[in-house]
Amino acid sequence: MSGGMIMAVGSAESVEQLRGPETKIIDAAGGMVVPGFIDTHMHFLNGSYGLAMVKLRDANTPREFSDRIRKFAETSPEGTWITEGDWDHELWGGQLPHRDWIDQHTPNHPVFVSRLDGHMALVNTAALEAAGIDDSVLDVDGGEIVRDADGRLTGIFKDNAMSLIASRMPDPTPEQKDTALQAGMAFVAAHGVTSVHNMDIAGPGILETYKRARDRGALITRFYVAIGLPDWASLDSIVKADGRGDEWLRIGVLKGMMDGSLGSHTAAFHEPFTDAPEDRGLLLNDEQDMYRWISAADKAELHVAVHAIGDRAIKSLLDMFERVENENGERDRRFRIEHAQHIAPEDIARFSELDVIASMQPYHAIDDGRWAEKVIGPERIKTTYAFKALLDADTRVAFGSDWAVAPPTPIEGIYAAVTRRTLDDANPNGWVPEQKITVIEALRAYTIDAAYASYEEDIKGSIEVGKLADLVILDSDLRNSDPAEIRNVSVKMTLVGGEVVYSANQGERGQ
Secondary structure, eight states, X not given: OBTTBOOOOSOHHHHHTTOOTTOOOOOOTTOEEEEOEEEEEEOHHHHHHHTTSOBOTTOOSHHHHHHHHHHHHHTSOTTOOEEEEEEOGGGGTSOOOOGGGTGGGOTTSOEEEEETTSSEEEEOHHHHHHHTOOTTOOOOTTEEEEEOTTSOEXXXXXXXXXXXXXXXXXXXXXXXXXXXXXXHHHHHHTTTEEEEEEOOOOOTTHHHHHXXXXXXXXXXXXXXXXXXXXXXXXXXXXXHHHOSBOSSEEEEEEEEEOBOOTTTTOSOOSSOBTTBTTOOOOBSSOHHHHHHHHHHHHHTTOEEEEEEOSHHHHHHHHHHHHHHHHHHOOOOOOOEEEEOOBOOGGGHHHHHHTTOEEEEOTXXXXXXXXXXXXXXXXXXXXXXXXHHHHHHTTOOEEEOOOTTSSOOOHHHHHHHHHHOOOTTSOOTTOSSXXXXXXXXXXXXXXXXXXXXXXXXXXXXXXXXXXSBOOEEEESSOGGGSOGGGGGGOOEEEEEETTEEEEESSTTOOOO
């Protein structure tokens, strides 16, 4: 490696000839060397903020949920907003939390804690008061405000309704953003992540945090940063003025939203939810608006990636992509569907036919698989997280985590894709086992095919001469591991541009 690039790949003898007096030698000691993992779907700053916030993901009972918030409030200055959390109500049987659970503990702390999928949040009375909201608040298109039998707000706000509170929350300072970014990069480096596609729905201002870090040489992770699809014209202006960035920070991609999530019952389906026969989910944006934004962005040759989870949302989006391609003509556009979780069988082949990338998060399969069948029934789960069916149809599949919705751990993602063993171990042979894939297929989805999803396959994603020296050393060879033990494989070292950014032995920096 030299100048951050790979100079040679070959036998020990052939590489030894390139050794000079200043050469540093890193011995993999029998471990597996792989290209740096590329996570194609993160909410990076949210995940980074969450590192210092209340942890609710594994709260198993309502009592534990409220106690953790109480204890966190006791250590926080009055007036501080308590956010993130990432709770999972399925752990205690599916009952949604209520503001009454936490009001007595947080009279002086506004609370806005999200479900782990980010598509609904619980707020307390202090947050409602800070936002000027009471029981008379009107419902919101593309969202839901949950009320009890008497019409009183429970504190649960879903999808677009969440903005009623979120828009009144104070923005972190630039210093807080910088600190969070550094903490997040260190965190993902420890899991072998060298590149991130940041898929937050945000305006152009989100770029400033990443630019500050790049300009002072503080990035240890490479970023492909999206802004919200409705802001396509702003991104077009930025790209025309400043270009699409460099090897550390790239722009040019837009993130749109079709629907919500399965766990929040806001994903858009053709047929009703099995456990809620009057409910088919919802679309977060008007379909004509979505078509108009996608078409305009595509004409500007910007990269479009859109969240779609339910089968109705996916079909509608595929229809839009097909229409836009027919109207705007052929080019290398690489449309992406983010999540692509619950696909109607007849739409699987359309991904390949339309050259649409399925940007998927395998950890969700072993998480949602604990309860998804009760929500959508035994037939629809057959093409849920349909990794193998998509690959068999010659679809380009790129993997990510959806951090902070799921942990930013590619090893666990590979384990999930290969075994599909749910987190509760109730499916030892795999949940919907016909959709399991091989280790090599999963590795491709985290490396070269993930690089393709950001137009960077020529500079990263494989160990080849002339590519960036972004590498990960694992303590075991994934190809020879018992599939059930893959999740126990650990990252020994992460290098970005030839520099060690994480070592399990912190004193080990080459020799």
